[in-house]
Amino acid sequence: MGASEITRTECRQCGTETFGVNGRYSCAVCGWVNPWYEGHGELPTAEDDPDWKGGR
Numbered sequence: 001m002g003a004s005e006i007t008r009t010e011c012r013q014c015g016t017e018t019f020g021v022n023g024r025y026s027c028a029v030c031g032w033v034n035p036w037y038e039g040h041g042e043l044p045t046a047e048d049d050p051d052w053k054g055g056r
Contacts, residue, residue, distance in 0.1 A: 007040070 004021050011018045011025075013032035018025045023040035026033045036043060046052050 005040070009034075 006019055006021060007023050007025075008017060008019045009025055010016070011027040011030060011032050012034070014027065014030040016027055016029045018027050020026065020034075023038060024034065024036065
């Protein structure tokens, strides 16, 4: 997984300045969340999690 970058945008629902990581946002004021596919990079997989124990 690459380096993380702090990014900012305006909330599309209420206009509050919102900060996120790599283009993924969640507004603390109104609860708006942008879709996962709008981020700036691939999301990590379960296998990337150091605590992952394998399948179910």
